[in-house]
Amino acid sequence: MAKLGIKDIAAISGVSPATVSRTLRNPDIVSEETRKKVMKAVEEGGYTPSRFGANLRTQKSGNIIVVMPDITNQVNAGIIRAIESEAQKAGYSILLGDTQGLAEREKHYANMAQSGQADGVLLFTFHMPFNLNKALPVLKQLPPIVNSCESIPIEGISKVMIDNIAGARTAVEHLLSLGHKRIAAVMGPRDTPSTLERLKGYETALATARIEIDEQLIIRGDYGLDSGIGAMEQLLKLRLRPTAVFCFSDDMAIGAMSVLQENGFRIPQDISIMGFDDIRYARLMTPALTTIHQPLEEIGKACIELLLEQLDGKSEQARYVELPFQLMVRQSTGPAPL
Structure with missing residues (x-):
């Protein structure tokens, strides 16, 4: 007689195949009643879990x-x-x-x-x-x-x-030490923890230096090259441009640098650019990118x-x-x- 499959065990037990799978893989997360019904059907039906099933711990x-x-x-x-x-x-x-x-x-x-x-x-x-x-x-x-x-x-x-808050704060403090006060931030995706943490570090550094947050200088990005390009184009349209831009990723920083160079701005004489990550290409840029190194x-x-x-x-x-x-x-x- 052919051995029963997991769907057969589910039908006999009166539960779903997913519940059978959970019972076999991790019996502690199902009720005792369910566990008894499933194991009784398994024993009587001669069911043997496959290597891709509940026998994961031993196979x-x-x-x-x-x-x-x-x-x-x-x-x-x-x-x-x-x-x-x-x-x-x-x-x-x-x-x-x-x-x-x-x-x-x-x-x-x-x-x-x-x-x-x-x-x-x-x-x-x-x-x-x-x-x-x-x-x-x-x-x-x-x-x-x-x-x-x-x-x-x-x-x-x-x-x-890594400590994203401390990393971002260190980045902004470096720019502050160079005399910058209008420091823009190009953020990552809105809902990611790393973005929120780096934003907190940025805001904390400015608050400590008693510099008021200017919402016009905070631009939404997505960590990608194109969003760095778009953010820099937006910042250049401001009547009072930033003297430094802190990008929450190196890719966005590289995109921002390309816009500045295409428009005749000198880096860092006119605008300083700061990144975050220290990807392979950061040190190969002209000029080489100042950034926060992630290991x-x-x-x-x-x-x-x-x-x-x-x-x-x-x-x-x-x-x-x-x-x-x-x-x-x-x-x-x-x-x-x-």
Whole structure:
């Protein structure tokens, strides 16, 4: 007689196939009554979970899913390179999940992990794509997971971050030290934690220097090159232009620099430009870009290290790792024009 499948077990138990899967994968998150019904059907039907099902703990897929909003972004590319290298050393393959900022894609990759197609997840988004029961411990409901770069506002998850507030404050303080007072900010996407944190750092530095915030000098961007171009074009139309511009990403800073140079402005003699990230091309620009260095390789390595600890059963507690940033002073910033 043929063995029953997961749909057959669901029909016999009177529950959904998803509930059967959850019961087999993590029985602690379902009720005792449901667990008894499902396990009785499993035993009587001779059901054997596949390697991509509930037997994940003893028969691993050997895959790790990396979920990112844009894998072509230079910051993400630097992190991915380090993740790939360290994962291979540990015998794991990387599955790249490019969500393009879409929630349905995030859910898709979460479902892949829950169905056993991956043993762990590295989340570089600020959305939690897994459904959680607030009454239960977070880690018991999730596959091995580490969150980085964009902090998910949920306690109990391992995270690898830098201090965006302090980094942005350091950037603005550098410009203030050069005599700049009209300092513009080109922000990232509106709802991302990194944008809000860098904005707070910008505002804190100005407030400490007793400089009033000018809303005209705060321009919305999206971390991309084109938004840096658009923001700089907008700033140049102001009657009172800024003497310095702090872009929340190097890509936007490079876009802003291109607009200034095309319009005959000298950098930094007329307008100073400050970035954030220290991507590979920052030091190759003319002039070389002053920026806040994120340790991209170290971020990738730390993420894998925390995830491997979970996969190897060496850690059942969430860990928070904060890596240091560094101010890289180059030629794109200089004294404020008289």
